[in-house]
Amino acid sequence: MLGVNMMVLMATLDMSIVNVSLPTLAASLGVDFATIQWVILSYVVAIACLLLLISRLGDMMGKKRIFATGLIIFTASSLLCGLAPGAHWLIAFRALQGVGAAMSQALGIAIVTEIAPPGTRGRAIGFVGATVSMGLALGPSVGGILIDLAGWRWIFLVNVPIGLLAMRIVAKYMPALPPSQARQRFDVPGAVVAAVTLGCYCLGMTLGQKTGFDQTGALSLLGLSVIGFAGFLMVERRTAQPMIDLSLFRNLRFSLNLLMSVLVFISLSGGFIVPFFLQMAQGRSPREVGLIMMVLPVCMGVFAMLSGSLSDRFGSRGLSILGLATVGIGYLAMTGLTQDAPWWEFVLRNCPVGIGIGLFQVPNNSAIMGAVPRERLGVASGLLNYTRVFGQSTGMPLTGAIFTASVAGMTAMPTRADMTHVPPGQLVAAFCHTNAVLFFLAMAALALGIVVWRLDRTAKPQAASSKNTGAA
Structure with missing residues (x-):
């Protein structure tokens, strides 16, 4: 252990x-x-x-x-x-x-x-x-x-x-923990296509930040990522033991819960721009920046523990919707930060993001696992872990592109932004603009949560009706 x-x-x-x-x-x-x-x-x-x-x-x-x-x-x-x-x-x-x-x-x-x-x-x-x-x-x-x-x-x-x-x-x-399933096979074609697709997307998004998204290199890489995604779906449909079992996505509630998780982790990946605000715009030391940035994961951890017991008592759907709304409030509050904002103001505005993600994640994970048959729990668990790293790997270049575009638009600099030479006031404005986009991502996830909540309410009377019919 x-x-x-x-x-x-x-x-x-x-x-x-x-x-x-x-x-x-x-x-x-x-x-x-x-x-x-x-x-x-x-x-x-x-x-x-x-x-x-x-x-x-x-x-x-x-x-x-x-x-x-x-x-x-x-x-x-x-x-x-x-x-x-x-x-x-x-x-x-x-x-x-x-x-x-x-x-x-x-x-x-x-x-x-x-x-x-x-x-x-x-x-x-x-x-x-x-x-x-x-x-x-x-x-x-x-x-x-x-x-x-x-x-x-x-x-x-x-x-x-x-x-x-x-x-x-x-x-x-x-x-020793000896092998338990020696006859399993690798989905090598699916893994290769997924790696190339994800690599092309990340390279295209970061190259676009340097040269502009209207240039041939960035457009070609992003186009290849779209083609690769379509190819990946084709490969997975035809493989006996695929990386990702696409049949799980026929369950609409499972798919929407998973999509909410991806959107939340995309927004959370935007945290990598926080040190550029605290250190380069506000002039704080790395040590102080590190202490301030502890607040979000601590809030996530504390409220994740609370949300587990609360979801057992009150159900997962309402708690996950409350969490998404709280995340949105946090990102909206972050858009009001100024260059001379004290550390405690940043903490107060940032706390709802960590609290909301803590409230959302455990109930949503429980809803995802509860939406699949018992014999598919292992596959669903692997897919649940994958949503986290997929959201981070796709969200980082997306957030970086938004942040860079905001800086370039305000400074009339070349797209290849060197953050060390950007005036602090414009870094602050770009940081606030990026958080506004993250707010809309959180609202999109909240809208999906409301849709799933309505699907849950519709499904319960149908299930009760079917049970009564069977009993009769």
Whole structure:
């Protein structure tokens, strides 16, 4: 348990610890805003491309072997990230780090479920969930402190001693966990098409921030991503054991709940622009930025724990709708921030976003899992995890494009915006404009939530009527 949770902690810590360092990385490595996004994007895209495949690989080859290999890859690539001589090397090593992280995220809960005695299984899985929340909450503050005291390289090097200790624990104490389903097959064509499609989309969105979205390169890449998406759907329909079981989407309530989750994670991915507001527009230190950015994940974690018990008592639909409305209020409040806003004002305006996501996520996850047959729970669980990384990997370049377009439109600068030379007042305006777009995304998710609520109300009388007819 300790070995698994140490790996989970590192993987989730690295999702949030890098956010606070982006302005420092952009200045230290001498790269523009579009390029520096790939320090996060390469990590998330690697996870998105491998998550579902590695879940199946663990059943075929044994969970301990795959998990331990991922731990080695993650620790070694953390060392390489800390020693990276330039931005492009750092991006490449971050992608390798994402490969190792995918192995832990895909198999961590499965390993805990298998090794925990039945009477303690729920508590063990809850321990993993608490570790995820702790990693997300600690990331910004740890990152800010490390940058202030030792420089940006230590936000990666800090993983090395933790990883070495986790490797020792896993090797010595984790049972063998032999393969359970040796006859499963990989959907290699689907994985390749999905990776190319997602890569073309992210490259097109970031290239568009440099050259403009009316240029041939960006348009070609975005066009290829549309073609790739259509091709992916065709491949998945014809594959015996696909990455994503498309038949699940025939259930309208399942599909809409999943789409709401994607929209929420797209909006949440916009948090990577917060350090540019706090550090470059307001002039705060990385340490202070990290402490301020802790507020959102802490609110998410606290209210996620509360929403679980509340949804059992009052039902999931009303609570998830309340959460989405609260998220919208938070993004709307963020549009009113000014350059000289004190830290406590930022915290008060940002808190509803974390509270709302905490209220929404657990009830919505419960509704998603409750909408599928029992024999499809494993597939649905993998798809639920995939929505998170898919929302992050697609949302980051989208948010970056909106932020860059806002800066370029106000400054009459070339589209290739260097954020270090943008006047603070215009950075603030671009930040507020971007949050306005995130508000509309939250409202779109809220509208879907109301539609599903109406579908639920319609389905209940029909189910009761069918039951009475059967009894008669």
